[in-house]
Amino acid sequence: MKNRSHAFDYLQVDDFLSDVVSARALATALELRLIDFLLENQPVPKNILVEKFQGDRRGIELLLELLCNAGVTRDHEGAVILSAAFEKALAYRDLLEAKLQFARVTAPDFLDHFTALVHSPELFRRRARIFDLFGYDRSEAFSRENLQRTREWVRLTTALTRYEARVLMEYHDFGHHRLMLDIGGNSGELALCLCRKHPGLQATVFDLPLVCHVGRDHLLKEPEADRIAFVEGNALKDPLPRGFDLVCFKSMLHDWPDPHAWHLLESAARCLRPGGTLLVFERQRPEAWPWPLPYSLIPFLLFFRSYRTPSSYETQLKGLGFQEITRRRIDLDMPFMLVTGVKK
Numbered sequence: 001m002k003n004r005s006h007a008f009d010y011l012q013v014d015d016f017l018s019d020v021v022s023a024r025a026l027a028t029a030l031e032l033r034l035i036d037f038l039l040e041n042q043p044v045p046k047n048i049l050v051e052k053f054q055g056d057r058r059g060i061e062l063l064l065e066l067l068c069n070a071g072v073t074r075d076h077e078g079a080v081i082l083s084a085a086f087e088k089a090l091a092y093r094d095l096l097e098a099k100l101q102f103a104r105v106t107a108p109d110f111l112d113h114f115t116a117l118v119h120s121p122e123l124f125r126r127r128a129r130i131f132d133l134f135g136y137d138r139s140e141a142f143s144r145e146n147l148q149r150t151r152e153w154v155r156l157t158t159a160l161t162r163y164e165a166r167v168l169m170e171y172h173d174f175g176h177h178r179l180m181l182d183i184g185g186n187s188g189e190l191a192l193c194l195c196r197k198h199p200g201l202q203a204t205v206f207d208l209p210l211v212c213h214v215g216r217d218h219l220l221k222e223p224e225a226d227r228i229a230f231v232e233g234n235a236l237k238d239p240l241p242r243g244f245d246l247v248c249f250k251s252m253l254h255d256w257p258d259p260h261a262w263h264l265l266e267s268a269a270r271c272l273r274p275g276g277t278l279l280v281f282e283r284q285r286p287e288a289w290p291w292p293l294p295y296s297l298i299p300f301l302l303f304f305r306s307y308r309t310p311s312s313y314e315t316q317l318k319g320l321g322f323q324e325i326t327r328r329r330i331d332l333d334m335p336f337m338l339v340t341g342v343k344k
């Protein structure tokens with residue numbers, strides 16, 4: 001797309017996740033470390049690759065054929081090299097791997113339970129693995145297993161946020177904020193991105209106890225860590241800290257049905273000083289899903305009932321007495337909305 005800044009460049013990872021066969025072949029090439037081997041040794045004659053990655057010759061030959069069809073590799077005078085486009089996308093390897101994993105874990109829900117998803121959301125909720133992956137109830141009480149499970153999904157959300165935050169910073173000037181609260185702020189990745197860019201900013205991340213635990217570990221070696229505090233709690237039940245000039249909800253409210261989401265907005269309003277800004281940044285309900293629907297969107301398709309329109313947030317903010325309400329649409333892997341309002 002024209003006139004897009006470099007902050008959008010990360011979206012090129014999706015070019016390699018458009019269909020299940022390409023994505024699966026790429027995941028296998030990453031697992032076998034074939035991609036790393038090519039990075040270090042390319043161009044590599046096919047027979048050397050077959051020898052190096054032994055096992056069954058026909059298996060590796062099939063994999064190489066699929067990778068070439070997927071545009072991951074190309075032929076270079078009879079040898080194999082990574083395509084220029086794929087090498088560029090590899091700059092976002094953390095995101096590529098996270099999206100591969102996210103789609104892989106959730107694709108069975110689509111294949112096995114789509115009828116339930118369409119017909120009976122309750123039945124889908126009982127059967128689908130996606131709610132098991134994002135098991136927030138297991139992020140409250142400490143156990144080794146709960147911590148491990150929490151780490152797994154926080155890795156996915158962190159990778160998405162790392163890049164979505166860069167775009168967000170192009171659309172909202174965080175430079176005039178001093179004290180921010182990120183409710184459902186997860187590993188602190190958004191706070192980290194903002195604090196890195198704005199040395200005058202201090203952040204508080206409010207999230208479930210084990211998520212905060214993972215977040216503290218995540219920030220351990222970051223110079224900005226001493227400007228980012230974690231507060232453990234349940235935003236639906238526990239009191240939230242107050243006195244902020246910015247409160248953010250990034251990809252958080254859509255997890256909740258209207259009564260809970262509106263309750264969260266109301267609580268967030270109380271955390272703000274007069275003149276402070278409330279900011280919502282998350283996927284919005286698409287007018288139409290892209291077709292063909294890319295494999296990488298399967299996890300987000302499963303949440304199709306959760307996405308709201310910007311006007312639903314605008315209405316709530318108006319009702320809470322917010323002023324200077326703005327809304328922007330930002331097209332990422334899906335349309336996102338950025339809605340802000342200023343507390344009187």
Ligand SMILES: C[S@@+](CC[C@H](N)C(=O)[O-])C[C@H]1O[C@@H](n2cnc3c(N)ncnc32)[C@H](O)[C@@H]1O
Pocket residue numbers: 136139157158160161183184185186187206207208211233234235236249250251252255
């Ligand atoms: C979909 S994730 C989004 C995380 C992060 N804001 C991002 O954009 O990557 C939702 C976040 O809300 C947190 N969360 C869920 N229920 C919560 C609750 N009752 N109180 C506080 N945080 C909660 C989750 O732990 C998770 O970090």
